[in-house]
Amino acid sequence: MSLESPDSQLQFEIIPVTPFEQNCTLFWCEETKKAAVVDPGGDIEKIKKALTKHNLTLEKVLITHAHIDHAGATHDLSSQYNVVIEGPHKEDQFWIDMLEDQKQRFGGAFSYAKRFTPTRFLQQGDTVTFGNISLEVYFCPGHTPGHIVFFHRPSQLAQVGDVLFSGSIGRTDFPRGDHPTLINSIRNNLFPLGDSVRFIPGHGPMSTFGQERKSNPFVSDAALGRR
Template identity: 45%
Template structure:
């Protein structure tokens, strides 16, 4: 038995929503439910899984725009991001309309997350790390047991998240990646918020934004 995952690109921005589940218990979570909710519900049903929560890395529309619709079909708690992203969740109605997405109501998560908290999927524990820079309330989820990092829009294959959005900060992002993520084991697999997977070791060696 093992921790399994399926990455599903949703919304016109092709944001990586990840379905994580424990083979042993059938317990599952969805990270960053940005949209395309009928597809996500169908995938969960096809696998016979029991979603226990939605985890959010941050409040941008392509990561959080489908949450209200999803929980209307599947009544589960929404965990994260950090409370510094509250302004983004409150602005969802205007921003989703502006970009031509299905309009999302504003919402608050069931619980804001803090650095050092632990979440679980079945028998697998995920550490919450607060990584401001792309947004002020961005968090990531790290499972040492499965050598897996759900990185949202912090770290990508050979690049990093944009910092030109409201309350973004390039120096904060670089500093947090170096101090909290590059110290993880090099074999740690990274599921980014968009695009292909990578590893911590690859980014240490080849990411031009992270070279000392």
């Protein structure tokens, strides 16, 4: 699915990858044709095909968190294009270290997955750039301890990984997951960005923070007794 943001300089395409249909996101600057791939969990050929289709030059790989369906192909993609890896937060280093263990758990489905070394870990207040596009970084732990979110303010568009979904939230039953921390990340770090913000989740359809604040059974105002 290829879409244009309200800010015509930013374009994006959502590329479902891996057996979990994870939303790998291809962002690019329309003016320069420089691109970033967020969460290349697998299916590199699909990602490469999208880069070619739009005549793009890959500038970097961005990672929201280091679960295998989001980060499994990071090493191979960054190596093939000789580009930097930015993200996640340093608290997800242990998940990077566990990529081999994660691979064993799922058998042959993620046989390509390799441990990778981020060029730069990210934290709250950082920015990442490609072409003429700048994304703000928000630290949103809970699903994993080092989960981050990317936000493009001019187009009011966020890539939130597995923090928030349409009608749901990320799981917290994995090692070092924490439910209260996740709720705090959503309510106090994401929702203040504004109800009009559209977001790309790690799985499933897009939504807006306003819609989730209104009706999400886990983090809506009504669910938490807020007005």
